Amino acid sequence: MDVYGLLREKVFLGQEFLTWLWCMSEEENALSLSDGTLVELSLGDRLSLCPVMGQEGSRVQVRGREVALAEARQALRRGKLVDGLHLGLLIDGEEFWATLDAASLTPKGLRLPPSAPADGERNALDALHLERLALVQGFLRALDGLFAQFLRERCATLPSEGVIARLHAWAGGGAA
Amino acid sequence: MGIFKGTATVSRYKVDGPPPPDFLEFVDRRIRANxxxxxxxxxxxxxxxxxxxxxxxxxxxAYASYALDPFIVLGLRVDTRKLPTAVVRRELSLEIRRANEDQGRVLSRHDREELKEKIALDLLRRIPPTTHVYELVWDTAKGEVLIGTDSRTARDLCADHFKRSFDPLYLVPQVPYLLATALLPQYAAALDALRPASLYRGEVA
Structure with missing residues (x-):
C-alpha cells in the first residue's frame, strides 16, 4: 500500500491518539515517558472533532474553554473523535504549544520556549539555529513518546485494559 | 512559518534508499548541481x-555553509510566474485585430493559437517571478528530514527536488501509521490488525 493509501486506511490512529491526549490532559497531572521525560498536557482553545474514519457526519469545531468543551464532549458521545487540537506540553519544565491534526500529526504554529537572541555573527547564528533545532527535536521526541505510550495501551491484549475502555469511561463521565 | 523564525511548522519525513559511498562528497556535489x-x-x-x-x-x-553538523540545512527556492489570463486575452485581441488589418483577411484558428503562444511567451519574459523559500533540515544522524511547511504542494515540491538531487535517496512522509511501526517495530502485527473504534454512546448526532 502506498503512503497515501496508508494515510486513508489508518487515519483513525491519529484521531484516537489526539482524543487520548485530550483525555490525558484532564485525567493525569503528568505523564512519565519511557525515557524518563516528564510531560504535562494542557488543552488549548481549539478543538475539532469529526466522525470516525469511514462514517458520515459533520465536523464539530469549538473554540474557547467552558461552553465549547461541553459541546465537544457531546460530540464524543455521538461517536466523533478529535481530528485537530491545540495542545500545550510542559516538557521537563519547558513550555511548548502546537496545533496537531490527526491525518499527519504535523505540529503547526509550534511555539517554542524562548532562546537567546542572535547578535548576527555567523557562529552565533549557527548556535541559535542548533538550539532551535534541539528544541524542535525535543518537542517531537516527547510527542513520539506520548504516541508510543498510547500505542502500547491501544495494542493491549485485554480490551478492558486498553485505551478504548478508558476513553469510553472518560467520555461517559463529566456529561454536559 | 518555517522552522527557524517565529512559530514553527514541521512536516516529518524519513530518508530511504541505499546510502551512497563517501556521503559528504556526494551531498556536496549534488547540492551544487541542483x-x-x-x-x-x-x-x-x-x-x-x-x-x-x-x-x-x-x-x-561557501565553505559548505549548509552544514550544521549533524544537520544539512537547505532552502528550496521556488520561483513561479503566473500568466494573467485577462492580459493574455487583451493582448491577443489587439494582435488579432492588427493582423487582420495588416493582412486583410481573418486569421485561421491555427494562426490564432500560434499568436496566443507567442504572446504568452513574450509576457512570461516580462513578468517578474514570485519567490518562495521552504526550509529543509536533514538530520543525517537519524536519517530524518523536517520541512518547514504543511502545504501539500510545497511538500511535494521539496520531496521531488530532494529525490532529483540525491537519487537513490528519497523521502517518505511520516504518517501516523508509519511513525507507529517505526516507534514500536515489535508491535507491527498488532498495529496492522488494529481497526477503528467508536465512542458512540447512543446519543443522536
Missing part, C-alpha cells in the same frame, strides 16, 4: 533549486 539558477531570462513558469535557508540569494554555499 542549486537554484535564476529564472529571469527564461520563459519557464516555475523553477526550483537549493539555496541558503537564510538568504535565498545565496546559492554558492
Amino acid at each position: 542549486c537554484f539558477v535564476p529564472i529571469d531570462d527564461a520563459t519557464e513558469q516555475m523553477r526550483t533549486g537549493w539555496c541558503s535557508a537564510h538568504d535565498f540569494l545565496d546559492t554558492r554555499f
Whole structure:
C-alpha cells in the first residue's frame, strides 16, 4: 500500500491518539515517558472533532474553554473523535504549544520556549539555529513518546485494559 | 512559518534508499548541481533549486555553509510566474485585430493559437517571478528530514527536488501509521490488525 493509501486506511490512529491526549490532559497531572521525560498536557482553545474514519457526519469545531468543551464532549458521545487540537506540553519544565491534526500529526504554529537572541555573527547564528533545532527535536521526541505510550495501551491484549475502555469511561463521565 | 523564525511548522519525513559511498562528497556535489539558477531570462513558469535557508540569494554555499553538523540545512527556492489570463486575452485581441488589418483577411484558428503562444511567451519574459523559500533540515544522524511547511504542494515540491538531487535517496512522509511501526517495530502485527473504534454512546448526532 502506498503512503497515501496508508494515510486513508489508518487515519483513525491519529484521531484516537489526539482524543487520548485530550483525555490525558484532564485525567493525569503528568505523564512519565519511557525515557524518563516528564510531560504535562494542557488543552488549548481549539478543538475539532469529526466522525470516525469511514462514517458520515459533520465536523464539530469549538473554540474557547467552558461552553465549547461541553459541546465537544457531546460530540464524543455521538461517536466523533478529535481530528485537530491545540495542545500545550510542559516538557521537563519547558513550555511548548502546537496545533496537531490527526491525518499527519504535523505540529503547526509550534511555539517554542524562548532562546537567546542572535547578535548576527555567523557562529552565533549557527548556535541559535542548533538550539532551535534541539528544541524542535525535543518537542517531537516527547510527542513520539506520548504516541508510543498510547500505542502500547491501544495494542493491549485485554480490551478492558486498553485505551478504548478508558476513553469510553472518560467520555461517559463529566456529561454536559 | 518555517522552522527557524517565529512559530514553527514541521512536516516529518524519513530518508530511504541505499546510502551512497563517501556521503559528504556526494551531498556536496549534488547540492551544487541542483542549486537554484535564476529564472529571469527564461520563459519557464516555475523553477526550483537549493539555496541558503537564510538568504535565498545565496546559492554558492561557501565553505559548505549548509552544514550544521549533524544537520544539512537547505532552502528550496521556488520561483513561479503566473500568466494573467485577462492580459493574455487583451493582448491577443489587439494582435488579432492588427493582423487582420495588416493582412486583410481573418486569421485561421491555427494562426490564432500560434499568436496566443507567442504572446504568452513574450509576457512570461516580462513578468517578474514570485519567490518562495521552504526550509529543509536533514538530520543525517537519524536519517530524518523536517520541512518547514504543511502545504501539500510545497511538500511535494521539496520531496521531488530532494529525490532529483540525491537519487537513490528519497523521502517518505511520516504518517501516523508509519511513525507507529517505526516507534514500536515489535508491535507491527498488532498495529496492522488494529481497526477503528467508536465512542458512540447512543446519543443522536
